[in-house]
Amino acid sequence: xxxxxxxxxxxxxxxxxxxxxxxxxxxxxxxxxxxxxxxxxxxxxxxxxxxxxxxxxxxxxxxxxxxxxxxxxxxxxxxxxxxxxxxxxxxxxxxxxxxxxxxxxxxxxxxxxxxxxxxxxxxxx
Numbered sequence: 485x486x487x488x489x490x491x492x493x494x495x496x497x498x499x500x501x502x503x504x505x506x507x508x509x510x511x512x513x514x515x516x517x518x519x520x521x522x523x524x525x526x527x528x529x530x531x532x533x534x535x536x537x538x539x540x541x542x543x544x545x546x547x548x549x550x551x552x553x554x555x556x557x558x559x560x561x562x563x564x565x566x567x568x569x570x571x572x573x574x575x576x577x578x579x580x581x582x583x584x585x586x587x588x589x590x591x592x593x594x595x596x597x598x599x600x601x602x603x604x605x606x607x608x609x
Contacts, residue, residue, distance in 0.1 A: 494510055523547060528561055529561065535567075
């Protein structure tokens with residue numbers, strides 16, 4: 485087959501490749517990976533601060549959940565999002581005293597012999 489000349493969408497340099505039905509958009513993997521990102525840090529920061537679900541962010545920003553996850557990692561927001569999304573306690577109403585109250589209610593000998601696994605929480609206390 486005779487090669488076809490394409491023009492790279494990133495660097496605008498002509499390059500030759502064997503023809504294919506859809507053609508080629510980029511001359512190399514390097515140019516293909518330099519595309520503009522769909523979601524910016526400013527758009528993600530409010531969602532990361534409240535620990536919103538990835539599916540919710542994806543719908544609001546009209547992208548896929550994978551794009552959201554990759555953008556959180558790329559913009560160094562994943563750790564912030566993760567810490568807000570998965571808090572140590574079940575709800576804002578639960579405090580460090582809830583485990584003590586639960587252990588005082590236990591009446592069976594087998595329940596009293598189990599060590600208390602709940603420790604201090606990071607729920608604003």
